[in-house]
Amino acid sequence: MCYMAIQFFLHFQFNGWFLFAVPALFFELLEEHDIKLSPRKLRAYWLLLLFSCFLTYALAVTWTTPLPFIFWTNSLGVVLQLGALYFLLTALHGHVRRIKLLFPHVMRVLFSVALTSYVLKIVIQAVVVIPYVATIAYTVRNYVIGFIHLILLGVLTSFLFSLAGFRQMIPLDKQSVYWGIRLFVPAFVFTEVLLFLQGSMFWAAWGFFPFFYELMFLFSLLLPLSIGMILWSLFRSEGF
Numbered sequence: 485m486c487y488m489a490i491q492f493f494l495h496f497q498f499n500g501w502f503l504f505a506v507p508a509l510f511f512e513l514l515e516e517h518d519i520k521l522s523p524r525k526l527r528a529y530w531l532l533l534l535f536s537c538f539l540t541y542a543l544a545v546t547w548t549t550p551l552p553f554i555f556w557t558n559s560l561g562v563v564l565q566l567g568a569l570y571f572l573l574t575a576l577h578g579h580v581r582r583i584k585l586l587f588p589h590v591m592r593v594l595f596s597v598a599l600t601s602y603v604l605k606i607v608i609q610a611v612v613v614i615p616y617v618a619t620i621a622y623t624v625r626n627y628v629i630g631f632i633h634l635i636l637l638g639v640l641t642s643f644l645f646s647l648a649g650f651r652q653m654i655p656l657d658k659q660s661v662y663w664g665i666r667l668f669v670p671a672f673v674f675t676e677v678l679l680f681l682q683g684s685m686f687w688a689a690w691g692f693f694p695f696f697y698e699l700m701f702l703f704s705l706l707l708p709l710s711i712g713m714i715l716w717s718l719f720r721s722e723g724f
Contacts (some may be wrong), residue, residue, distance in 0.1 A: 490505025491544035591649035628682030664713030671706035
């Protein structure tokens, strides 16, 4: 019961308000710039996303209660989530060029990372429709950590930085901001690749990727360094 309560909290934090807040802020930004998306498609997106959020909690429960109906509950949630992604992408289709032009170039990179990570998150969850894959997903710790990083760093942090740049909350004319973002993106990408690669090697019983911990340490150091450079520019611009 304690495990299920913890998973309940984490699931509805990561897949709940985190991933509902990001699209809401994004749609507000589009509305401010008179980029009108189809209300019908957006309504379908929100409804499917809402129902899928509740149903995909079942995957977290399967670790302690691996019953067939729980797997099928998660599978239904994943299918609804794929439907939500379909309506989102079709709603954005035709507006991509205008949306890209909203963001300054360096922030456009972060926005692309956020959108790509969001799509990957849903696609990865879709794969766990297969019960065997679902078992691997929640038993190989590297996969779990990589998935959490995909949400927190790939979707949430990247989008919020791009939004902050758009709102001129951080000084884009500073070199430290430019290089901070240039460090953040490859650091995030390489840590994700290493986590999923090492997880796959564990699953295949191939042992450790050469210098896995050393490489993870190196690329992980770049994350606080890159964020520190961005924050340093912000503090300097505010006169601290």
